[in-house]
Amino acid sequence: MSTTRTSARERLLDAAGELFYRDGIRAVGIDAVIARAGVAKMSLYKHFRSKDELVVAYLERREQRWREHFETQARGMTGTPAERVLAVFDVLARWTERENPRGCAFINAYAELADADHPGVAIARADKQWLRDHLAELVAGSDPDGLLGSQLFLLLEGALVTTAMDSVEDAMAAARSAAERLLDTARVA
Amino acid sequence: MSTTRTSARERLLDAAGELFYRDGIRAVGIDAVIARAGVAKMSLYKHFRSKDELVVAYLERREQRWREHFETQARGMTGTPAERVLAVFDVLARWTERENPRGCAFINAYAELADADHPGVAIARADKQWLRDHLAELVAGSDPDGLLGSQLFLLLEGALVTTAMDSVEDAMAAARSAAERLLDTARVA
DNA sequence: CAGATAGTAGACAGACCTGTCTACCTACTG
DNA sequence: CAGTAGGTAGACAGGTCTGTCTACTATCTG
Numbered sequence: 023m024s025t026t027r028t029s030a031r032e033r034l035l036d037a038a039g040e041l042f043y044r045d046g047i048r049a050v051g052i053d054a055v056i057a058r059a060g061v062a063k064m065s066l067y068k069h070f071r072s073k074d075e076l077v078v079a080y081l082e083r084r085e086q087r088w089r090e091h092f093e094t095q096a097r098g099m100t101g102t103p104a105e106r107v108l109a110v111f112d113v114l115a116r117w118t119e120r121e122n123p124r125g126c127a128f129i130n131a132y133a134e135l136a137d138a139d140h141p142g143v144a145i146a147r148a149d150k151q152w153l154r155d156h157l158a159e160l161v162a163g164s165d166p167d168g169l170l171g172s173q174l175f176l177l178l179e180g181a182l183v184t185t186a187m188d189s190v191e192d193a194m195a196a197a198r199s200a201a202e203r204l205l206d207t208a209r210v211a
Numbered sequence: 212m213s214t215t216r217t218s219a220r221e222r223l224l225d226a227a228g229e230l231f232y233r234d235g236i237r238a239v240g241i242d243a244v245i246a247r248a249g250v251a252k253m254s255l256y257k258h259f260r261s262k263d264e265l266v267v268a269y270l271e272r273r274e275q276r277w278r279e280h281f282e283t284q285a286r287g288m289t290g291t292p293a294e295r296v297l298a299v300f301d302v303l304a305r306w307t308e309r310e311n312p313r314g315c316a317f318i319n320a321y322a323e324l325a326d327a328d329h330p331g332v333a334i335a336r337a338d339k340q341w342l343r344d345h346l347a348e349l350v351a352g353s354d355p356d357g358l359l360g361s362q363l364f365l366l367l368e369g370a371l372v373t374t375a376m377d378s379v380e381d382a383m384a385a386a387r388s389a390a391e392r393l394l395d396t397a398r399v400a
Numbered sequence: 401c402a403g404a405t406a407g408t409a410g411a412c413a414g415a416c417c418t419g420t421c422t423a424c425c426t427a428c429t430g
Numbered sequence: 431c432a433g434t435a436g437g438t439a440g441a442c443a444g445g446t447c448t449g450t451c452t453a454c455t456a457t458c459t460g
Contacts, residue, residue, distance in 0.1 A: 029406085061408085063409090063448095063449085068407085125321075129318075130322040133322035133323060137238075169385055176370055177362075179373050181369075182372075183372055184365055187321055188336070190343065190361045190365070193361070193365060196365060218436085240416075241418060242418095250437080252418095253438075253439090256419065262418070262419090
């Protein structure tokens with residue numbers, strides 16, 4: 023196939039994934055990415071038309087991996103709605119431990135790409151919508167106005183940023199136990 | 212005093228406050244700040260040794276204004292602990308409406324200034340600590356392990372980012388009603 | 401072997417960004 | 431009136447960043 027173990031494209035995405043997430047999208051230059059990937063600059067511009075396109079690919083890839091993680095971990099969860107909601111907290115806790123030492127990549131990207139027209143912003147927003155909708159569906163039976171679903175979502179988001187900023191010891195656990203209470207008082211089975 | 216209505220320093224801080232918040236710290240150059248302030252470049256470097264120092268001043272000033280807002284609005288709140296906690300949600304809701312269309316400046320700065328050693332990061336972290344501690348104190352009587360205080364804090368943080376990303380209709384109201392439930396089940400007066 | 405495919409190395413243009421420097425100006429103060 | 435404090439305008443150096451271009455190489459395929 024190719025001269026190298028993994029293709030240049032793949033190595034570029036790996037490098038971008040690490041650097042953009044760890045140091046920030048704007049702070050990381052093209053040169054840093056290609057150096058880390060061990061790839062020539064022309065190879066980057068053969069696969070991606072611009073840095074922005076690489077940024078978009080980075081975010082898309084990260085979303086894909088997060089959803090895969092989610093599907094893998096949550097597949098077969100067939101308990102009560104309440105159990106399945108709490109499982110979301112557990113799944114996200116594991117993801118955060120493993121991949122989110124610096125907080126949610128989408129929230130960070132949203133903060134960095136202040137330009138509302140940047141396609142990366144749309145990806146970030148879509149990911150949040152997806153999570154929110156997922157929670158809403160799980161509790162839909164006991165949540166006519168959708169309020170509870172939103173509140174559970176708020177707890178997750180709060181835990182994500184709080185974990186990043188280290189304001190609270192074990193933010194995800196605290197969020198989870200708050201979710202338990204909300205589910206309980208809302209009489210979600 | 213001076214030849215201009217407001218001093219160059221003041222106008223620089225105003226301009227930096229608007230631009231850094233709206234467009235992002237890294238995306239805004241010195242030239243944009245001085246143009247907006249209507250000030251010569253040398254005036255900037257007479258008042259601030261570097262851009263980083265201006266960034267720090269921007270964050271310090273924003274924190275100061277937020278605390279003033281908070282003190283003004285929360286002073287005289289002498290109700291039950293629960294009422295005073297809910298008042299925090301109201302105060303933050305008004306602040307967010309007025310000054311936070313693009314989310315919390317400290318969370319955004321934290322995301323942008325990925326370098327943990329940047330002094331701006333310490334300011335952002337301190338602000339969060341302060342809010343968390345404030346909530347913890349309010350409910351201390353009914354919250355031996357501090358869990359409830361953390362959970363209330365998580366709801367506020369979640370509402371802040373969710374408002375920014377527009378994932379939920381009225382995030383702060385949803386957070387507030389979740390807080391009510393938590394306070395209720397924890398039997399906080 | 402010939403050609404296609406994927407990649408490399410490095411120079412380079414052009415923009416932009418921070419920070420410095422000089423020379424000049426204006427208003428207040430003693 | 432002289433001095434001082436605060437400010438202006440703009441050129442400039444040095445660095446960095448994105449994106450382009452050229453010339454070369456290695457591997458696989460027909």
